[in-house]
Each structure stands twice: as C-alpha cells, then as structure tokens.
Amino acid sequence: MHEQQLQDLRREKWRLNGQPVRTVEDARAYIDSVGFCLLYPQRPPVLAPTFVGAYKGSDEKLPTAQLAFADPEAHAAKELMLHLLRERSAYETRVFPENNFIVSAAVFPYFYGLMGDRNPRQMPKAGARSEYSPLALHTFQVIQNNGPISKQRLRQQLGGAISESALDRALEELWARLRITRVDYKRDEGVFWDEMFRWSPEAVRRGTQVSVAESLTALVSKYLDCVLAAQQEEVEQFFASLIGRARVREAINALQAARELHFVHVGGRVMLQISSLQTQFARESRPKPKLEAPRGQPLVKRHGSKPARPGSSRPANAGAPTTAKSSGQDDAKG
Numbered sequence: 001m002h003e004q005q006l007q008d009l010r011r012e013k014w015r016l017n018g019q020p021v022r023t024v025e026d027a028r029a030y031i032d033s034v035g036f037c038l039l040y041p042q043r044p045p046v047l048a049p050t051f052v053g054a055y056k057g058s059d060e061k062l063p064t065a066q067l068a069f070a071d072p073e074a075h076a077a078k079e080l081m082l083h084l085l086r087e088r089s090a091y092e093t094r095v096f097p098e099n100n101f102i103v104s105a106a107v108f109p110y111f112y113g114l115m116g117d118r119n120p121r122q123m124p125k126a127g128a129r130s131e132y133s134p135l136a137l138h139t140f141q142v143i144q145n146n147g148p149i150s151k152q153r154l155r156q157q158l159g160g161a162i163s164e165s166a167l168d169r170a171l172e173e174l175w176a177r178l179r180i181t182r183v184d185y186k187r188d189e190g191v192f193w194d195e196m197f198r199w200s201p202e203a204v205r206r207g208t209q210v211s212v213a214e215s216l217t218a219l220v221s222k223y224l225d226c227v228l229a230a231q232q233e234e235v236e237q238f239f240a241s242l243i244g245r246a247r248v249r250e251a252i253n254a255l256q257a258a259r260e261l262h263f264v265h266v267g268g269r270v271m272l273q274i275s276s277l278q279t280q281f282a283r284e285s286r287p288k289p290k291l292e293a294p295r296g297q298p299l300v301k302r303h304g305s306k307p308a309r310p311g312s313s314r315p316a317n318a319g320a321p322t323t324a325k326s327s328g329q330d331d332a333k334g
Contacts, residue, residue: 001229003267009228011059014049020057027080030054031090031104035222036111039081039100040065040074047227047234051102052077065099082185088200092182094175095241105203107222112207113215114242116178120197120204124179131177135162136170140179140195147194148183154193178204216243216251221260221274229264229271 011017013033021030030051031037037049041062052068053059055077068074081102084090091108093115095101103111117124124132124140132140135158142157143149149157155167171193174180183199184192197204210218216239223238224230232252236245252272255261264273 001264001266006229006266010049013226013228014059015054015057016049016059018057021051021054021080024080024083027084028089031084031102032106034104034226035107036101036103036226038096039078039102040068042096042099046096046238047230048238049226051081051100055080078185085183088203091200091203093178094172107219108200108203109206110210110215110218110222112178112204113210114212114219115176116196116204116207118208120179120208124174132173133170135166136173139167139170140174143174143180143193144195144198147180147198148192149194150186150189151191151193152189178207212243212247213251213254216247217254220248220251221255224261224272224274225277228277229266229273231269231271235272 014037015021015030021027034049037051037054038046039051041050041053041059041064042048043064050059050062052074053062056062056073063071063074068078078100081090081100084102085092089105091103091105091111093101093103093108093111123144124130124137126132126134126137130137138158139154142154146153146157151167151171155162155164158167171180175182178196180193181196181199182191183194186192207215220235220239223235227234232249235252236248239245239248252261260275261272262275264271
C-alpha cells in the first residue's frame with residue numbers, strides 16, 4: 001500500500017472527503033463506523049478522527065477545543081454530538097484532557113471494561129485507602145440522589161464555598177472510573193451529570209462482564225479498523241493515557257498470535273493492520289479478484305463468542321465480541 005492510498009482511505013472513512021455528517025442518521029452511522037473519535041483536534045496531534053472534521057467534511061482550519069467557541073460549525077457539530085449522547089447512541093469518556101472523546105454504543109462496554117468500576121451498584125467507599133477524595137464521594141452522593149443535575153446546581157447542593165476548580169477535580173475523579181457521565185448541555189445551565197449505572201445500566205453490566213485484557217484487545221482491534229493501519233508506536237501512544245504501554249504490547253501480541261493482525265508496508269514504514277482489511281486491500285489490488293472468506297471483523301463487531309487465546313489460530317465463534325487475552329492477565333488494571 002502507498003502512503004497516499006492510506007491517507008485517501010482514512011479521509012473517506014473519517015468523512016473528510018467533502019461529504020459532511022449533518023443529520024442524526026449520518027452521525028449514528030459515522031460513530032458506529034469509526035467506533036470512537038475526538039470532538040476537536042488534539043494538540044499535540046493524535047492519530048484519530050474528529051467529529052467536528054466529519055461535520056465540516058474537511059480537516060482544514062479545524063478549531064481546537066479552546067477556540068471552538070468562536071466557530072459556528074463547531075457549535076453545530078457539538079449539538080449533533082449531544083443528540084447522540086441524549087439518545088445513548090454514543091457516550092463520552094475521559095481520555096484526553098480538555099477534549100470530548102466520543103464512543104459508540106457498541107464499543108462503550110469495552111471502554112467500561114478497561115476503565116470502569118467493577119462494582120457500579122456499590123457506593124464508593126471512604127477511608128485512607130479509598131481511590132476517591134472526600135469531596136468526590138460527597139459529589140457522587142449528590143449526583144446519585146439528584147441526577148441528572150447541572151454543574152451549577154451541583155455546586156449549590158455541595159455548598160457555595162467549594163471552588164469551581166475543586167469541583168472539577170472531584171468530577172474528574174469520578175468520571176475517570178466511569179461512575180458518572182456527562183449526559184447533556186444547556187447554554188443557560190452548562191453541563192449535566194448523572195450516575196453512569198442509572199443512565200445506561202445494560203451497557204455498564206456488559207462492561208463489568210468483560211476483563212481488562214479482553215477489553216483492551218477489542219479496543220486495539222477497533223482502533224486499527226478505525227485508522228486502517230498504524231505503527232505500533234502510534235497504537236501505544238493512543239492508549240497510553242488509559243493503560244500502560246506494556247499492556248498494549250501484550251494485547252497486540254495476543255492479537256497477532258490469534259492471527260487477527262498482520263504487518264503491512266506503507267511507504268517504507270511497517271504498520272499493523274487487522275486481517276480482514278489486509279484481505280480486502282489485497283483483493284482490490286488483483287486484476288481478477290477471487291472469492292474468499294475474510295478473516296474476521298474488528299473484535300468489537302462480534303457478538304456472543306468466546307475469546308481467541310494467544311497461539312490459537314481457530315477463529316472465534318460468530319457473535320458478541322471475542323477478544324484475545326494477553327498473557328493470561330484478565331482483571332488487573334495496568
């Protein structure tokens with residue numbers, strides 16, 4: 001594959017080819033196709049699509065999160081994104097600072113399996129060994145009793161003496177483990193928060209049933225489907241804010257052992273690519289294509305199957321995502 005071919009294919013998949021995403025139906029199809037995306041471009045750059053780019057149909061002169069307030073199209077893109085959140089076609093997760101990260105409904109359980117609290121029904125515990133600050137625990141209690149609740153009203157419930165920066169830190173603590181989520185935004189009241197388990201109980205339940213290793217292999221597979229091909233360093237960099245690079249390498253090795261990933265040469269660089277895409281590109285390059293069964297879709301597209309283990313070449317059964325486990329470590333977060 002040539003570098004320009006890869007760039008053109010990405011532009012088509014990420015809707016940067018002059019065919020913008022403007023309707024709710026298009027937005028649903030887009031987020032389902034890419035799996036996850038940033039709302040705005042990230043600085044320094046991250047190899048991932050952006051929702052505002054898809055809305056504009058171009059990657060030229062896209063605003064960052066800090067400058068989006070002055071861009072009318074960025075406002076319209078955010079409103080479209082909020083529609084997906086309200087109807088639970090997509091979710092927000094905390095991945096990159098000061099930027100919205102949007103995840104499709106199909107992919108979200110794997111993000112929860114990687115990042116989420118394993119006991120979502122239980123109240124977060126206080127004490128010296130608690131992973132939450134006292135303010136975060138109090139904040140969760142107020143959201144649990146009154147959510148969905150605006151940040152403005154939440155601060156009033158907690159007491160006016162609490163600074164906005166302290167409340168932001170408490171919300172970040174809870175959001176990092178997906179105990180809460182942003183569910184709406186109104187110009188006169190700002191962001192609205194709710195308890196994640198109440199907002200989407202079935203997605204959370206599915207997430208608690210997937211191990212960290214299985215979640216990570218599914219997400220790595222979907223990421224490579226989203227970007228079409230990437231160097232291992234780019235994959236590790238993308239997931240570095242969520243989990244240690246060593247665990248990402250384990251997931252890549254497990255997928256390779258299960259023959260879900262292959263290497264491809266792009267413009268002199270060696271990249272990783274999911275097997276189904278490699279088969280597709282090879283078929284398209286032949287003068288007379290032959291009929292052949294593709295290796296497997298990205299793991300997050302499979303439903304009702306068992307994990308493919310390292311060293312096993314037998315494809316997973318059709319159905320809910322099968323994932324390759326990495327080094328036998330299921331549940332330890334990394």
